[in-house]
Amino acid sequence: xxxxxxxxxxxxxxxxxxxxxxxxxxxxxxxxxxxxxxxxxxxxxxxxxxxxxxxxxxxxxxxxxxxxxxxxxxxxxxxxxxxxxxxxxxxxxxxxxxxxxxxxxxxxxxxxxxxxxxxxxxxxxxxxxxxxxxxxxxxxxxxxxxxxxxxxxxxxxxxxxxxxxxxxxxxxxxxxxxxxxxxxxxxxxxxxxxxxxxxxxxxxxxxxxxxxxxxxxxxxxxxxxxxxxxxxxxxxxxxxxxxxxxxxxxxxxxxxxxx
Amino acid sequence: xxxxxxxxxxxxxxxxxxxxxxxxxxxxxxxxxxxxxxxxxxxxxxxxxxxxxxxxxxxxxxxxxxxxxxxxxxxxxxxxxxxxxxxxxxxxxxxxxxxxxxxxxxxxxxxxxxxxxxxxxxxxxxxx
Amino acid sequence: xxxxxxxxxxxxxxxxxxxxxxxxxxxxxxxxxxxxxxxxxxxxxxxxxxxxxxxxxxxxxxxxxxxxxxxxxxxxxxxxxxxxxxxxxxxxxxxxxxxxxxxxxxxxxxxxxxxxxxxxxxxxxxxxxxxxxxxxxxxxxxxxxxxxxxxxxxxxxxxxxxxxxxxxxxxxxxxxxxxxxxxxxxxxxxxxxxxxxxxxxxxxx
Numbered sequence: 001x002x003x004x005x006x007x008x009x010x011x012x013x014x015x016x017x018x019x020x021x022x023x024x025x026x027x028x029x030x031x032x033x034x035x036x037x038x039x040x041x042x043x044x045x046x047x048x049x050x051x052x053x054x055x056x057x058x059x060x061x062x063x064x065x066x067x068x069x070x071x072x073x074x075x076x077x078x079x080x081x082x083x084x085x086x087x088x089x090x091x092x093x094x095x096x097x098x099x100x101x102x103x104x105x106x107x108x109x110x111x112x113x114x115x116x117x118x119x120x121x122x123x124x125x126x127x128x129x130x131x132x133x134x135x136x137x138x139x140x141x142x143x144x145x146x147x148x149x150x151x152x153x154x155x156x157x158x159x160x161x162x163x164x165x166x167x168x169x170x171x172x173x174x175x176x177x178x179x180x181x182x183x184x185x186x187x188x189x190x191x192x193x194x195x196x197x198x199x200x201x202x203x204x205x206x207x208x209x210x211x212x213x214x215x216x217x218x219x220x221x222x223x224x225x226x227x228x229x230x231x232x233x234x235x236x237x238x239x240x241x242x243x244x245x246x247x248x249x250x251x252x253x254x255x256x257x258x259x
Numbered sequence: 260x261x262x263x264x265x266x267x268x269x270x271x272x273x274x275x276x277x278x279x280x281x282x283x284x285x286x287x288x289x290x291x292x293x294x295x296x297x298x299x300x301x302x303x304x305x306x307x308x309x310x311x312x313x314x315x316x317x318x319x320x321x322x323x324x325x326x327x328x329x330x331x332x333x334x335x336x337x338x339x340x341x342x343x344x345x346x347x348x349x350x351x352x353x354x355x356x357x358x359x360x361x362x363x364x365x366x367x368x369x370x371x372x373x374x375x376x377x378x379x380x381x382x383x384x385x386x387x
Numbered sequence: 388x389x390x391x392x393x394x395x396x397x398x399x400x401x402x403x404x405x406x407x408x409x410x411x412x413x414x415x416x417x418x419x420x421x422x423x424x425x426x427x428x429x430x431x432x433x434x435x436x437x438x439x440x441x442x443x444x445x446x447x448x449x450x451x452x453x454x455x456x457x458x459x460x461x462x463x464x465x466x467x468x469x470x471x472x473x474x475x476x477x478x479x480x481x482x483x484x485x486x487x488x489x490x491x492x493x494x495x496x497x498x499x500x501x502x503x504x505x506x507x508x509x510x511x512x513x514x515x516x517x518x519x520x521x522x523x524x525x526x527x528x529x530x531x532x533x534x535x536x537x538x539x540x541x542x543x544x545x546x547x548x549x550x551x552x553x554x555x556x557x558x559x560x561x562x563x564x565x566x567x568x569x570x571x572x573x574x575x576x577x578x579x580x581x582x583x584x585x586x587x588x589x590x591x592x
Contacts, residue, residue, distance in 0.1 A: 023274045023293055025548065026582060181422060204487035204517075208452045212422060233298035237320045238445060241298065243305035256445075273545045275575040317510065319483055322475035325444075347509060347538040352473045368538055369571040 014048045021229075044229045054095045056102070056136075057143040059196065062225045063103040065247040066192060070223050071108065074191040077221050077254065083115035087190045087217065089178060090198050091120030094131030095140055097171045098163055100194070102152055119187065121176040128173045134163040179206045184213040191219055197227035199235050211236035221254035264290040265383040266307075270300040270326065271315035271345075276368075280313060283372045284379055295319075297326025304330075308337055311382040314362070316346040316353065324360045331361035341382045345370055406433035409450075410440070417446045425453035428462075435465040444476060451484035458488040463495055470499070470507050482510050489517050500526060505536040512542040516550060524551045528558040537569045544572070548579040552586040559583075 003011050015027070022041065024030035033041050057063065066086075074084060088097040097120035104111050122128050138159050141149055153161035176183045178195070179202070193214055199207055214224055215238045224239065225247075226232065232239050232250050239250035265288075269280050272295045281291045292309060294300035296318040304312075312330075316323040323344060331338050344362040346353065354365045366378070380387050406427075408420035421437065424430040434450050441447045454462040469481035485492040492514060499511035508530070515523045527543045528551075534540050540562055547555050563576040 023277060023295060025274050025278060025578065204483075205452070205455045205458065208487060209425070209456060212449060212452060216422075231299060231302060233294075233296050233302065233320055235320075236448075237298065237325075238448065241301045241305060243302075248302050248305065273542070275541075275545050275548060275578055276571070278578065279571055279574050316475050317479060317482075319479065319486070322479040324475045347542075348475075348506065350473065353475070356473075356475065369541070369569050371570045 011049075014045075018045055018048055021234075048229065053139075054092045055140045055142060056095050056099045058095065058099070059228050060099075060103070060143070061246055062194070062249075063099065064107075065225075065244045065249060066100070067104065067108040069244045070192055070249065071110075074219075074221070074223075075114070078191070078219075081115075083117050084192075085117045085119070085188070085190045087119050087121065087187065087193045087195075089119075089121040089176065089193065089195055089214075090124075091122050091128075091131060091173065092124075093127045093136075093140075094120060094134060094163075094171070094173070095136070096120070096194060096196070097131075097173075098134065098167060101167050101170055102148065106148070118171045119174060119190075120171050121174045121178075121187070123175065123177045125175050128175060131171075131173050132168065134168045135160055136163070178210045178213055181209070181213050181216070184217055187217055189219040189222070190217055191222050193218060193222070193224040195224060195226060197230065199226065200230055207235055211238060215239065215252055218252040220252055220256045222252050224250045224252075226250070264288060265310040265379075265385065266290040266292065267311050267313060267379060267383070268292045268294060268300060268303060268309035269313045270294045270297065270318070270323065271313070272296055272318040273315070276315070280375060283375050287376045287380070289379060289383070297321030297323060297329070300326055301329060304337060304340065308340060310340070311379065312340055312342040313379075314342050314344050316344065316348050316357065324356050327357065327360035327362055343378055343382055345375075406430045409433050409437040414443045414446055417441070417443070418449050421446060421449035421453050424450075425456040428457050428459060431457060431459075431461050431465055434462075438465070438469070447477070447480060451480050452487075455484040455487040458491045460491055460494060463488055463491040467492075467495055467499070470510050471504060478506075478510065482513065485514055486517060489514075489519065493518055493520070496523075497526065500530050505539050508534070508536070508539045509542045512539065512546050516546045524555060527551070528555055531558050531562045534562075537566050537572050540566065541572050541575055544575045544579050548575075548582060551579070551583050552588045553583055554588055555583055556580055 019027065019030045022030060022033055024033060034045055071084060086100055088100060091097050097118050100118055104116060120131060135156060141161060149161060152164055152167060154164065156162050176187065178184055195214055199210060202210060218224060240253055242249050242251050267284055267289050269277050269291060271277050277293045284291050292303060294303050298321045314323045314326065323346065327342060341363045342361065344357045344365045345368060347368045349367045357365050377387050406420065406424060408416045409424070411417050411420065421434070424434055431454070434454055438447065438450050441450060451466065454466050463485060466481050466484045469477050472478045472481070496511060496514055500508055502508050502511065512527065515527055524547060527547050530543050531540055544559065559576045559580050563573055566572045
């Protein structure tokens with residue numbers, strides 16, 4: 001990555017953030033960590049600079065965890081026949097909820113045996129409009145194989161593809177401000193919530209309220225996935241920590257009171 | 260053949276305290292990891308269980324006593340990782356609460372280098 | 388259209404008196420009432436009362452959040468006494484709540500930094516960190532000049548290390564001289580001094 005002088009402040013902030021996140025008391029100490037790739041710091045460092053990018057199959061280790069562990073766990077405790085509900089919030093221009101849909105179709109053998117409801121929500125109504133239209137460029141599709149693109153998208157013009165109508169219909173998009181309980185509460189209870197790379201941007205008290213709102217929107221035993229470099233340790237003590245293969249996922253206690 | 264170094268996870272939200280312990284413990288041959296509160300500690304030990312824990316009490320989001328109670332409810336082997344609490348709190352109630360939550364031992368800050376190194380060796384089953 | 392799920396929903400932010408539900412037998416209702424109270428500044432007395440009796444940690448957390456959201460001097464005053472709690476999770480809950488309302492808590496800091504209880508002074512040092520005010524490092528320096536408890540000094544040094552600048556150096560050295568036998572404080576002061584010596588007033592970071 002190369003940044004012009006005009007982006008100096010942006011770069012300084014990102015470095016400062018990583019230093020704070022790793023408890024480094026000096027740049028020299030942080031640099032040791034970075035050059036030694038301690039704890040995967042190189043990836044975290046890169047993520048810190050690219051956190052606003054969205055694309056299909058981003059952080060797909062969590063999608064893998066969804067089908068290998070999370071859905072199975074949820075099915076064990078849910079009343080038979082009840083739909084599995086997954087929330088992608090913020091959903092931005094739709095890459096995340098559509099990724100979930102495609103991933104399930106491709107990787108979950110039981111997908112036809114269950115009702116799955118996917119909801120994508122964002123505070124920005126412009127991105128929601130784009131999400132409903134479902135048209136994406138090359139960069140958004142860069143992690144998808146040509147085979148997947150062929151299967152689920154239709155080329156509309158050079159460099160642009162639209163996701164199939166069936167998939168566009170399978171995701172419900174809503175406007176929501178996750179700090180406003182009156183907006184989050186009516187969305188009901190979810191089995192899995194993906195809330196990646198947004199909580200870190202709030203101030204302390206808004207972050208607490210948002211975490212409490214998301215807690216309320218989880219069914220007891222439901223899971224919430226944060227961004228790869230995020231941790232509940234800086235956000236809220238409400239959730240339990242669970243480890244699955246290569247993923248740390250948070251959970252509302254099974255014996256929790258209803259939100 | 261070199262033996263694996265014993266690994267210690269320091270759980271304390273003060274960066275200078277973590278640095279102090281790190282320097283002492285690395286100098287006597289331990290591998291050191293850090294977490295700034297009980298929640299981060301849980302995440303780290305789920306991925307990579309240490310040989311012992313050094314735990315502060317007053318930390319943001321999840322204090323040391325709550326962390327220990329949560330730790331002791333995990334499945335083995337995590338639940339039996341030895342934990343040394345090192346805290347500024349010297350009151351009998353604090354000490355009793357930490358013990359009840361699962362602390363193996365409780366020391367009050369400040370700690371000298373020698374005492375820390377000795378306790379670490381003892382907890383990891385190494386000669387002093 | 389939003390999907391309405393059939394949960395114990397009646398207890399949402401409605402009702403003529405959400406504050407009454409703060410003492411309900413049901414933790415669900417207390418949780419919902421605490422969350423609803425975040426929008427109602429007049430509910431501070433009821434929240435304070437509920438805080439004194441609440442035994443469910445997550446409900447307590449919601450009460451603290453509500454007080455932090457209201458973010459007035461009155462709500463900060465309602466939280467402050469819990470820094471003295473003998474229960475670590477309540478102490479930390481209070482600290483995190485005060486941390487989340489820096490403007491409201493700020494007027495209370497000078498007296499907290501001078502509290503008779505060393506534990507309160509120690510925790511108060513941590514609150515200075517996110518006051519985002521060029522003057523607050525001076526409060527920590529003032530504390531360091533006269534503080535008798537080494538652990539409180541250590542807490543102040545930890546925060547100065549992050550927000551201070553080179554002007555703190557004389558204070559740091561005087562403090563080190565007052566506690567010649569404390570190994571950690573000597574270490575911490577040296578580390579902070581090394582870092583701050585190149586931080587001139589007015590520079591960032």
